[in-house]
Amino acid sequence: MANSPLVAYPTSALHPNLPTTRPTSTAPSPLKPIPSGIASPSPAIVVQADPSGAVTLANDPFIPAEQLNDWEKHKYVKGKKLGEGTYANVYLGHLRSDPSQLVAIKKIKVQKEFRDGIAPDAIRELKHLQELNHPNIIKLLSVFTSKDQNLNIVLEYLPLGDLEGLIRDTSGIPYGPADVKAWMGMIARGVWFYGTVKLADFGLARAFGDPFTTNRPMTANVITIWYRPPELLFGAPFYSAAVDIWSVGVMFAELINRAALLPGQTEMEEISLICKVIGTPTEDNWPGVTSLPHYAVPDDKTPVTPREVYMQRFGSVGAEGVDLLMRMLALDPRKRVTAREMLEHKWWRAEPRPTRLEDLPRNRKEGNAEKYGQDQGRKPGVLDDKNGNRGDKVARRLDFGAAKK
């Protein structure tokens, strides 16, 4: 059945204060017996009557909307701008009560041309991030609006950038197959958990299981073009979690070779690249492909790239790794590995073992965050220009310190 009837009654809806307490520690065991019937609620659900509870319990159901928002807003101190995009600006921030607890505050830009309230991208991002709690998916800590009605999304701070930065920074940090395996492990587990790959950017995410969207055609334009699978490029009106496997496969190849695999500038170019690098999709290797709405391939058809060529290009991850890569990049989505098969693939058990998390290149987040906290500890909550400058220095130090390592 889609939903098990076994869920126990909620015993307390008082939600822990996320930035200080991780939800993992509070999630009750699903196997725990139902503590009480509905007629005799357990003492745990007695509502705290103290009105000052408003300042200690962020998700106390009592707090009216506006007060809760102001309180959430006050909880964080917004600092230096980390980045600017068309969709949002990202700021470094920290907990007012504990400056060592760094966060990223993503301020959604007001889109002038969108006159219908909060932008759909922001709604989608929030809707999905709110429901997710997985170590490999960025954590949503809080949301608030600032006075001029901007949406601010407080996220777990990932100080060391993203995999893209790592791949591109060829001068800096050397890494090996074991590191690749560790990163791939994180990605694969994240995908398996949710079935979608936009691990840190849910603006374009859409729940696959959603009964009211599955029978509605989805827009084909959802993945950055380099990671877009052929079925989307050919305009398939319905698609599955297999699109994400393709994307992860492309990332896998990029991690191995530190070079973009299919850097098409346009959809046409992307299709040509796929035909050249992976092989031309035909009725032979993908029954039904020619009837997809936008099916069009270059005239000189390339056969599917054989294993030997993959071994030459990606052999550093071994025969097992190449096997997994090839399965992820299967042209026909029905023949692509599933997320579960991907996790069960023998590559994970083959040598070398994945690098331990704490030994991964540039993954020095916690130590530096702590140092930052110590630096800031002397003047907790003080906001002056020094703060911004210091944040700047720290950010640079994180970079070089890690690069040396």
Add this chain to the structure above:
Amino acid sequence: MAAEDARYRQSTQYKLWSFSPAQLSATREKTNALAKATISERLLSRPPPAASAPTSGSNTPNPSSQMQGAGDLPEFLTPAEELRLLNHYTAELLRASDFLQYSVAIRATSAIFFRRFYVANSIMTYPPTEMLKTCLFFGNKVNGVYLHAEQFAANFPKTTAEGILAGEFLLCQGLRFAFDVKHPYRALEAAMFELERYGDVDLTRLGTASKTARDILKFSPLMTDAYFHYTPSQIMLAALSLADEELYDRVVRETFHLAHTPAFPNAPPQSRKAAAAAEEKSRLLGPEMRDKVRAAIASCRSMLAQEPPARMTGYWGTPAQTDAVKPSLRKLRKCRDPDRFDLVALHKARREQALRNGDADDEDGRVPAGSSLDGDDDAAVFGNVEERDAKRRKVKKGLEDPFGGPL
């Protein structure tokens, strides 16, 4: 199944929006008390218009402010009256949704948003007639249907896009920015597949039960607090039991079919783990759990039975219903929050105040020194009482019935 339970426990529906009945009613009482206190304070702190300008006020006739002079507080809604109005307006929301032919998911999501919003916010504080439209607009958005505010507003008399959008941020705050609502419709489909799989259930009967249960799900849980107390599958099974008790019984019996098999503590270590797993499984699918589930569903069932689908049309403009809510509505007109009832003015004032405070969103990383933290700088926000009153009078006319007469 246990894995699904674990997943459900991660959902905001469980973590933020599930309460025991005692907790929910305590929260509503608290919300009501808080609103009374705040509104009293605001009414008392306003300049008594009748006393200060008894002769000059020919151009500002304001009967309500005369009645609400200092020391003369209106009678407030009780928590029970608030709940009655909440149900009344939830029915109005469903009526509007049906009129506009929104999907089942959008309809239900909007209704649940509305009920969630008014857990910690009083009907006296924020106007339900406005919020229900914003809920419908936002319910569409969350389900991937992006309406133009102008066009949406045109469906309602005396409604502007500005009015719809003024409540949007407020609604989001009230929802704790949790936009995913899990409904029981899909669980019903799954139960039907399951019953079909048994192979010996008459398909016509199945179809009838499915339709009846779906009709119940489209009304009863949205008009009661079922979503706050029960999981989607519990709600679904309760609806199924109302639709066809025997079929419900069958599903429960087939699901919890295992006898209890205790693990043997003296077993050799290699088989101990497997035995423990088997015991766990037999516990989850055994008679004890079955009885617990049955008890939960029985109580959910009696909740749903209070609002059977047949009552739906009774809510809509019938004389009985009008009479039932009239006294509460009359009270509401006198006791609503003078600084919150006009959402457009509130929204505007907040923006203007933000601009004045230079809260231009911290481009330099500073928090403006004067930025308020308790959110109650209404004196600053609402400087001009008279202007506000004029606006409110204008709005008030439109509050009686946002959808015009009965359809």
